[in-house]
Amino acid sequence: MNGTLQNAAPAQDAILTRAAQAGDVSALAQLLERHRPGMRAVAISLLGPGTDVDDVMQDAALVALGRIVDVRDPEAVGPWLRMIVRNSCRTLLRASRRVEPLAQVPLPPDGDTPEQVLQRHALRDWVWEAVEALTPTLRLPVVLRYFSTGITSYQQIAQACGIPVGTVRSRLNQARAALAQALTATAATAHDDALRRTQASWLEAHETLAAAERGEFGKVVRDRYSREVSLLAAGERLGGADLLLAGMDGDLSAGVRQRPLNVTAGRSLVVWEMELLNPPDDPDHCPPGVAWIMTLDGGRFDRVSLYHAARPQAASSPAAS
Structure with a gap:
């Protein structure tokens, strides 16, 4: 029985991953929920308990959204998600100061930006529709952090917007929560190219x-x-x-x-x-x-x-x- 369950888990991951790559919102949400305990365990093991773990988890979810199409082995999506968390944690630990939860957004091995990745698959228009649904105050830090190439750190965003670093962190936390709701709300609507x-x-x-x-x-x-x-x-x-x-x-x-x-x-x-x-x-x-x-x-x-x-x-x- 245990062997049957173990074999079923990768098969279910594969089904959900392929659906997410085709733009299914609920499939991606299920994947993140299925692997949230393992992802969080990786973050805690590297960072210890604290707010940094929550920040890394939120960033990892958005990075996964932009890069889900890059998964070549859908049955191995769990290790892939944990790798994103691990890379995010290591980037954070390399930072000289712990003020910024993440020095920069992890990029795919080929050096593409999140925007370039989104341009290659069907999720890009849906993601942008959700970003447009954010308030202007929340939209700007999200766009700079996840779509620019040179204004991604909290300090850089703070300088560009003329606000304290703490405010950047607060607005990104609010934006990530609002973005999750906006993604669900705009999933079935028409999206611009x-x-x-x-x-x-x-x-x-x-x-x-x-x-x-x-x-x-x-x-x-x-x-x-x-x-x-x-x-x-x-x-x-x-x-x-x-x-x-x-x-x-x-x-x-x-x-x-x-x-x-x-x-x-x-x-x-x-x-x-x-x-x-x-x-x-x-x-x-x-x-x-x-x-x-x-x-x-x-x-x-x-x-x-x-x-x-x-x-x-x-x-x-x-x-x-």
Whole structure:
């Protein structure tokens, strides 16, 4: 009898995994519930009891959602889920400070981002529909943490949003709970084509930069941005369209160019992550990168928050003898 039950468990896992890969919400929920004790045991064994365990479990559930299609052996989904938890815990333990529950979201072995994984299977549109159902306050930290490539840590999100790290942690905890409900609520509804929207945003980012180099950034701002657009940094309003134009003109005049590295595009929130290319004669003019975090209202960008990547730390000089 015991042997029969042991054989039935992997078979049931395989059925649920294949259903989840096809977009069945309840199947994924059942998988996580079936393996929750084992996943939690791994987290406790590595981290000890505490709030970090809950954070890792929540993150692991969202990572599993984005990567369930990558499971090649559906009968081995249990070890796969525990591996996600183990990797998350090890990332946390490597962090120099325990303020952040997870330094970065674990990525698939091939280096794809969660967004790139979601683009490859049917769950992507459903996930984005659920993200859009979140309030703007909760949506922004979720999108940055799980879909950006350079603003994933709690400290980076805090800097980009101009809020304390503790507030980031609180909002992500609320967002994960709300997202679970939103996923269930939107499972049977029609979903936009997230891949097509992202491809269009990639094109728009390139065209925007090309227009700026032709001296036509003002036309782009008139066509695509609200008249009352706000330019922000660290949550503080710096100015409006005039400052946006002046900033772009100043960078171009200094020989600085931008190159899109990653685009995340929802109906109400778009993130363009750019590499900043400094002129050869002034290699330290700008930080290595900037993210344009933009919200939309009525199809126009009404808020542009800029987040600059940290400059590489200079090598410490040798001690005097």
